[in-house]
Amino acid sequence: MGKSNVSNNIRKLRFNHDEMTQQELAKQVGVTRQTIIAMEQGKYSPSLDLAFRIAHIFAVPLEEVFSYEPED
Amino acid sequence: MTFQQKNITVSLASFSLILAFFLVRVFQMIQNDTFIATNVFRLWGITIVMAIVTTIIGTILTHIVSAIIEAVRTQEEPDVEDIEDERDQIIDLKGTRVTYMVFSLGSLLAMLTFVFGQPPLVMFTALIFSGLVAQIIGDATRMYIYRRGF
Numbered sequence: 001m002g003k004s005n006v007s008n009n010i011r012k013l014r015f016n017h018d019e020m021t022q023q024e025l026a027k028q029v030g031v032t033r034q035t036i037i038a039m040e041q042g043k044y045s046p047s048l049d050l051a052f053r054i055a056h057i058f059a060v061p062l063e064e065v066f067s068y069e070p071e072d
Numbered sequence: 073m074t075f076q077q078k079n080i081t082v083s084l085a086s087f088s089l090i091l092a093f094f095l096v097r098v099f100q101m102i103q104n105d106t107f108i109a110t111n112v113f114r115l116w117g118i119t120i121v122m123a124i125v126t127t128i129i130g131t132i133l134t135h136i137v138s139a140i141i142e143a144v145r146t147q148e149e150p151d152v153e154d155i156e157d158e159r160d161q162i163i164d165l166k167g168t169r170v171t172y173m174v175f176s177l178g179s180l181l182a183m184l185t186f187v188f189g190q191p192p193l194v195m196f197t198a199l200i201f202s203g204l205v206a207q208i209i210g211d212a213t214r215m216y217i218y219r220r221g222f
Contacts, residue, residue, distance in 0.1 A: 031157035034074050034218075038159060043221035047158050 006045040013058045029053045084211040086126040091204040171210030178202020
């Protein structure tokens, strides 16, 4: 379960959205703050549903939030 | 620490105490030569009731105490994060899988005691022992996954 191949720009996007806190984002997408922390640290890959919700909050396409890096 | 983690900690502590109580009572029965069906089945009943009651009371108390601590800390209306999101559900499933695996193994060992000529009481005692141990190991697994990050 360590680091996943899916990376994200959630931290950067939060910062660009009036320095939105992890708690605020968590509340808006309906998860706990711990889940946001785990995602930002790359320790948890969200479901497709949650990924779309996060992208919707930041009003950006999914690819701008998440990217996949295949293993060599 | 999230509400789920606090709940698991309380469950871990209460099931460890129940296991300790169960083992002490079994050893007392063996020492006093009172390891008989009536006493063993009474202990079964007490253990199961204790497990159900402590789980319910533990969850309620965790919620109340968390809210009080949060209110004192922030001096505002408490906002306890008691939702179970998708990550919590996955961790819970992983813990449940471990619980079932341990309990299945314990049940098999319990049946084997019967096969190898032990009285049925030993099998029943081993069965509930494996149930308690399985719950503790399952909770420990959940806690470990939360701590390690997932």
